[in-house]
Amino acid sequence: MPSDTVLLDFFQHANVPITHHNKVELLKSGREKFIDLFANIREAKHHIHLEYFNFRNDSIANALFDLLAEKAKEGVEVRAMFDAFGNWSNNQPLKKEHLDSIRSRGIEIVKFDPFTFPYINHAAHRDHRKIVVIDGRIGYTGGMNIADYYIQGLPEIGAWRDMHIHIEGPAVEDLQRIFLTIWNKTTKQKIEGDVYFQAADSAGNTTVAIVDRTPKTQTRIMSHSYAVSIYAAQHNVRIVNPYFVPTSSIRKTLNMAIDRGTKVEIMISSKSDIPFTPDASLYKVHKLMKRGATIYLYNGGFHHSKIMMVDDKFCTVGTANLNSRSLRYDYETNAFIFDKEVTQELNEMFDEDIANCTQLTPEYWKKRSPWRKFVGWFANIFTPFL
Structure with a gap:
């Protein structure tokens, strides 16, 4: 059975909206x-909904909030949500005075799961989504938050490559339901x-399934979606992921795909914004x-x-990293x-990016110092928490 048919059948049985x-x-x-x-x-006329892991307090975020304030003055409903931990871990966070100023301009902005004592209670189940819905007609999701470094890069790691998508059509209503569910709960x-669900019945020819991982209700849906995709592959699997320390189910399906002759190609970064992650990833991909x-x-x-x-x-394309944090908690x-x-457009991008890559070979691995190999092994111990 073709791989796309296998995955669509899985989504139907798992009640994933298609x-x-x-x-x-x-x-x-x-x-x-x-x-x-x-x-x-x-161009928004009725509402703008934004759900991000964080809004960095920098020029692009300030420009965004200025624009949102203009729309609010026109009578457009503006709702924005960000994760409390995502804001805290950001070295240019939105502070109380920034939030007060934003709210004074007609924008509703709230923190998801603000920190309260005992703080350890807030370690799990962070909101790592990136969703925008405009007038119920246009949706966005992908890997990018709101920050200058998506354009300018960062000094310590260079250019920041990322991917996002613009969606029109009935799939936008699935993104809207996700946003409104967590907004109303929070x-x-x-x-x-109905005013929030104005997506066109037909905007193109593309079938889309929106997979949403919600803790305590849809806990395994994201890892199962990846695993079924890899398991069903008949010819090739190509992955780009920034924090590649996959859970056991993903590792097993990758091993099975390789063993039956499926071509598996994985691209990870030599640098990362999180210490030890490249070493842990290298330990995994070396195997x-x-x-x-x-x-x-x-x-x-x-x-x-x-x-x-x-x-x-x-x-x-989405927000999930192939690590325990994304697949088990967030x-x-x-x-x-x-x-x-x-898919071909993404494959062409992958091929172009190979020109900026070093292929991992046995010779490359041998040249790594014993210390870096030890760091990778040690970091791997913490895979369930990365």
Whole structure:
């Protein structure tokens, strides 16, 4: 059975929403994302909903809030949510005075799960989603928060590569339901009604399944979606993921795919914004390399994209990292896109990025110092928490 049919059958049985006649546009850089997002926010007539892990307090966020304030003055409903931990871990966080100023301009902005004593209670189940819905017609998701470094990069790691998508069509209503569910739960409001669900019945020819991981209800859906995709692959699997320390179920399906002759290619970054992660990732991919996978170490900055392409038939773009944090704890949202042209566009990007990569080989591994190998082994012990 073709891999896309296998995955669609799984989604149907798992009650994952599948919609047809969507239009999907890839936004392959921070510049592309923000130009597109700002342009569509300017055209908003009724509401703008934003859910991000964090808004960095910098020039792009300030420009966004200025624009949102203009729309609020026009009578557009503006609701924004960010994760308390995501804000705290950000070295340019939104502080109380910033939030007071934003709210004074007509924007509703709330923290998801604010820190209260005992603080350890807030360690798990962070909201790592990135969702925007405009007028119920246009949706966005992907790997990017709101920060200058998606355009300018960071001194310590260079350019920041990332991926986002613009969606029109019935799949936007699935993103809207996700946003409104967590908004209403957090604020105790009751925002609902047809006015928030105005997506076109037919905007294109693309089938999209929105996979949403919600702790305590849909706990394994994201890892199962990845595992079924890899298990069903007949020809090739290509993955780009920034914090590649996969759970046992993903490792097992990758091993099975390699053993039956499926070509598995994985691209990870040589640098990361989180210490020890590159070493832990190298420890994992080295084992996959020895089994037969092709591993690329990206040297053109930090590749933060979370994408996978299977059999040139379908792909996924979203917020989930292939680590325990995303697959076992956090709120995450991925779009699985059943479209050969979109998948081909991602494959072409993958091929272009190989030019900025070093392939992991036995010779490369031998040249690594004993200390770096030890760091990778040691960091691997913490895989269940990374």
